[in-house]
Structures are given as C-alpha cells and as structure tokens.
Amino acid sequence: MGPERGAAIGEPMTQVHDHGGGVRSLRVPIPDNPLGHTLVYVVDTDRGPVLVDTGWDDPASWDTLTEGLAACGTAPSGIHGVVITHHHPDHHGLSGRVREASGAWIAMHAADAAIVRRTRTTRPERWFSYMAAKLTAAGAPEDHVAPLRAARRPSGLPGLSPAAPDREIVPGELLGLPGRRLRAIWTPGHTPGHVCLHLEEEHPGRLPGLGRLFSGDHLLPGITPHIGLYEDPDDATATDPLGDYLASLERVAALAPAEVLPAHQHAFTDAPARVRELLAHHESRLTGLLSLLATPLTPWQLAERMEWNRPWPDIPHASRTIAVAEAEAHLRRLVKLGRAEAVAGDGVVRYGAA
Ligand SMILES: [Zn+2]
Ligand SMILES: [Zn+2]
Numbered sequence: 001m002g003p004e005r006g007a008a009i010g011e012p013m014t015q016v017h018d019h020g021g022g023v024r025s026l027r028v029p030i031p032d033n034p035l036g037h038t039l040v041y042v043v044d045t046d047r048g049p050v051l052v053d054t055g056w057d058d059p060a061s062w063d064t065l066t067e068g069l070a071a072c073g074t075a076p077s078g079i080h081g082v083v084i085t086h087h088h089p090d091h092h093g094l095s096g097r098v099r100e101a102s103g104a105w106i107a108m109h110a111a112d113a114a115i116v117r118r119t120r121t122t123r124p125e126r127w128f129s130y131m132a133a134k135l136t137a138a139g140a141p142e143d144h145v146a147p148l149r150a151a152r153r154p155s156g157l158p159g160l161s162p163a164a165p166d167r168e169i170v171p172g173e174l175l176g177l178p179g180r181r182l183r184a185i186w187t188p189g190h191t192p193g194h195v196c197l198h199l200e201e202e203h204p205g206r207l208p209g210l211g212r213l214f215s216g217d218h219l220l221p222g223i224t225p226h227i228g229l230y231e232d233p234d235d236a237t238a239t240d241p242l243g244d245y246l247a248s249l250e251r252v253a254a255l256a257p258a259e260v261l262p263a264h265q266h267a268f269t270d271a272p273a274r275v276r277e278l279l280a281h282h283e284s285r286l287t288g289l290l291s292l293l294a295t296p297l298t299p300w301q302l303a304e305r306m307e308w309n310r311p312w313p314d315i316p317h318a319s320r321t322i323a324v325a326e327a328e329a330h331l332r333r334l335v336k337l338g339r340a341e342a343v344a345g346d347g348v349v350r351y352g353a354a
Contacts, residue, residue, distance in 0.1 A: 016071045019261065020204030022180075023212070026068030028055030030090045035264050038090045040065060041214060042072050043199075046179035048080035051104075052197060052214045053263055057093035065094060076101035083175060083182070085216025085263060086194040087112040087119075087162060096163030107175065108165035109186065112193030115232075116162045122233065130233040131321070138324050139298025139348045147317065169195050181211075187218045187252060189245020190225040194218055196252055207269060209258030218245075219252055219260055221268040224278060228325030229332075242333040246282060249275045286339075289330050296343055296352035303327040 015027045022044035027037040041052040049072065055061045069075050079102040084092050087108065095106050108116070132148040169175065171186035181200040188194055197214040217225040230239050253275035260271050268274065292305050303323045304312050315323060331351045334340035341354045 016068050019212075019259075019267065021201065021212075023199070023261070024072055025261070025267075026055075026065060026072075028061050028064050028068070028094075029058075030056045031058050031060065033090070035090070037264070039261070039263050039265075040068070041261060042069065042074075043177070043180065043182070045080060045177045047177075048078055049074050050081045050083060050177055051079055051098065052083050053085055053091040053216070054082060054094035054098055056090050057097070062094055062097060065098075078102065079104040081167075081177070082106045083169070083197060084108045084112070084165065085196070085214065085218075086191040087115050088191065088217070089162070091216065091263060092116075092162055095165075099163060105167050106163055106165040107167035107169050109169045109171070109184070109193030109195050111188065112191055113165050113168065115191070115193070116164060118232070118234070119162055120164065126233060131231070134231075135300075135321065135324065137348055138328060139300035139350075140324065141300070144300075144317065144320065171195070185213075185252060185255065187216075187245075187248035189227055189241055189248045190217050192230045192239075192241075192244075194248075198255055198257065203258035207258035209256050209269070211257055212259045212261055213252060213255060213257035213271065215252065215260050215262045215271075217263055218248060219271060219274060219278075220262045221260075221265050221274065223265065224281065226322060226326060227329050228322060229328055231325075238332060240329075240332050240336050242282070242329045243336055246279060246333075249278055286330060286334060286337075289327075290334060290339055290353055293334075293340055293351055293353040296350035298348050298350050299324050299328040299331055302331065302351070 017025045019025060024042045025039045028040050029037050038053060038055045040055050043050045043052060055065055066076055076098050079098050081104050082095050082098055084095060098104055099106055128148045132145050135145050169184045171184055173184055175182045175184060183198045183200055185196040185198050187196045194216055196216060196218055199212045201211055203212060227242050227245050230241055253272040257271055259267055259269050261267050292302060306327060308315060308323060331340060335342055339354055340351050343350045343352060
C-alpha cells in the first residue's frame with residue numbers, strides 16, 4: 001500500500017548518505033510498507049563498523065544492506081557489533097544474518113530483549129487466545145475476535161523468530177564502542193525497551209547543540225510513532241505507554257542534540273521544537289477524546305469514533321487491532337491523569353470522563 005519508492009528508473013539501488021564524523025546511513029527497504037525504508041546507521045569504531053539497527057528480514061533488504069556496506073568499504077562479515085533501538089522487525093529483522101556473517105554482538109535493552117525471548121518461546125495458540133481475550137474486554141465484536149481464535153502461526157513470516165541479543169543496553173551508560181562515546185538513553189513508549197543513542201561528540205558540521213542523537217522510532221521529523229499497549233501475556237499490570245512516551249520525549253528534548261538521526265524519513269535539527277509539537281499534538285488529541293467520553297465507551301467504541309488516516313469501515317482487520325490498542329493507551333493516560341475513569345461490567349471495560 002502507498003506509493004513505492006526506489007523503483008524509479010535511474011535511481012540508484014543503494015543510497016548511502018555520509019553524515020560526517022564516521023557516521024553513514026543506508027536506506028534499507030521495508031517491503032509493502034508506506035514507511036518505505038529503515039535508515040540503518042554505520043558508525044565507525046576502532047574495532048570496525050557498528051550498526052544502529054539492521055532493517056527488515058527480506059532478501060531484497062539484505063541485498064541493499066550488503067551493497068550499502070560495500071559502498072562504505074565494508075561487508076556484513078566486517079561488522080563489529082549491532083545496537084538495536086527496539087525489537088520491531090524493521091529495526092531488528094536482519095540482526096541475526098549480520099551476526100551469522102560476522103560474529104558481531106547484538107545489544108538491546110532488557111525490556112525489549114524480554115519481548116524477543118517471549119516471541120521465540122510463546123506458543124502461538126497462547127498468544128492468539130491472549131489477544132482474543134484482551135480484544136473482547138476492549139469491546140471488540142465477535143466477528144473481529146473470531147479469526148484470532150482460529151488463527152495458526154504462519155511459518156516463515158519475518159519477525160516471528162527474532163535473533164536473541166547477547167548484550168544488554170543499560171540506560172545512562174556508554175556502550176563501550178572503541179574510540180566513540182555513545183550513551184544509551186532509555187525512551188520507553190513506542191516499545192517498553194526503546195532506546196535512543198546519544199553520540200556525545202562534537203557535531204562534524206559544528207552545528208550548535210550537544211552531539212547527535214540516533215532516535216530510532218521515538219522522534220521522527222514528520223510522523224508520530226504508534227503508541228499502543230505493551231502486550232504481555234505474563235503481566236497483568238495496567239501500564240501507561242503513552243505516559244512513558246511523553247516523559248521520554250521530555251528526556252530527549254533536554255539533551256538538546258545538535259542533530260537527530262532517526263530510523264525513518266531524514267535527519268533534522270531542533271529536537272526540542274519537534275518535541276514541543278508532539279507534546280501539543282498528544283495534548284489536543286487527549287482533550288478531543290475526552291469530549292467523546294461524555295457517555296462511557298469501550299476502547300473499541302472510542303477507536304471507531306477517533307480520527308484515523310481513513311474512515312473506520314475501510315481500516316483492515318490487523319490495523320483495527322492496532323487502532324484499538326492506541327485508543328486504550330490514550331484512555332489509560334486519561335485515567336492516570338484523573339480525567340477519565342474506568343467502569344467494569346458485563347465482561348467489558350468502559351471509560352467515561354471523570
Ligand atoms: Zn517501531
Ligand atoms: Zn520503525
């Protein structure tokens with residue numbers, strides 16, 4: 001879906017951008033996805049190049065990564081280490097192949113590493129029945145839930161057997177890259193273990209500010225990342241991912257980096273201004289939702305009434321599941337703020353303005 005990039009005649013297959021100071025980015029395509037590509041960063045160290053994210057696990061994406069590394073004068077076999085911003089398959093998909101080729105270590109925050117472990121070990125039936133129960137409690141109609149109950153895990157899909165990381169990214173600590181200062185900044189919200197990576201070195205173009213920030217999906221120049229729920233069949237805690245995300249935004253604004261190097265779209269400056277935009281966007285969205293809660297609604301009913309990029313009847317099944325999670329994340333934030341309250345009854349939870 002969406003316009004495809006990269007197929008235009010005359011456009012180079014591999015697009016390497018040199019950001020200066022021993023940092024380059026490669027545009028690794030995400031097949032059939034309107035996002036188009038993941039920006040994989042190649043950071044030179046004294047022990048060889050380190051990658052920040054790796055891209056989607058697909059033969060064409062692997063070829064693009066390989067070509068891009070060749071244009072940087074290296075190869076998958078020459079990679080020293082892999083730093084993962086978060087576990088999503090457009091970021092972590094090719095990590096296993098890079099490690100096979102090179103023996104590189106893979107580093108990830110413990111909370112996302114736990115999701116990877118769970119994905120590798122949870123029986124698909126358990127996962128689908130957990131999702132079905134959650135959707136039912138969120139007010140989803142039977143025709144939405146029934147396909148999940150009948151589902152079987154399709155084999156060979158990417159993201160279903162992600163590579164287990166071998167190093168933990170510890171918030172606030174340097175990653176120990178020889179000859180570089182790269183510090184982990186924990187930015188939960190988009191995922192529980194999302195990290196941004198702060199390159200605490202002078203900007204190569206002497207832009208004002210403090211170093212450069214690899215922002216993953218946390219801070220993007222033109223789009224807002226999906227904020228849903230931290231799905232975990234083993235944990236019944238009512239987490240507040242949207243609250244985590246907003247606090248994480250404040251945290252990266254306070255770093256005041258000279259430049260942001262995100263995992264999608266393009267590099268940009270003035271992170272605090274972008275953070276202010278996003279905080280204002282979420283505040284107005286929360287206020288807008290509150291006006292819909294004069295009569296209590298289930299998360300499903302709220303999702304039906306929220307504004308999406310197309311009318312609700314045109315949203316496909318999988319995207320509706322994501323939309324309901326996003327509605328519920330907003331409801332949990334409103335409850336935490338004391339602006340809404342949850343009312344349980346007849347197997348579903350409804351939320352009304354407080
Ligand atoms: Zn993501
Ligand atoms: Zn992404």
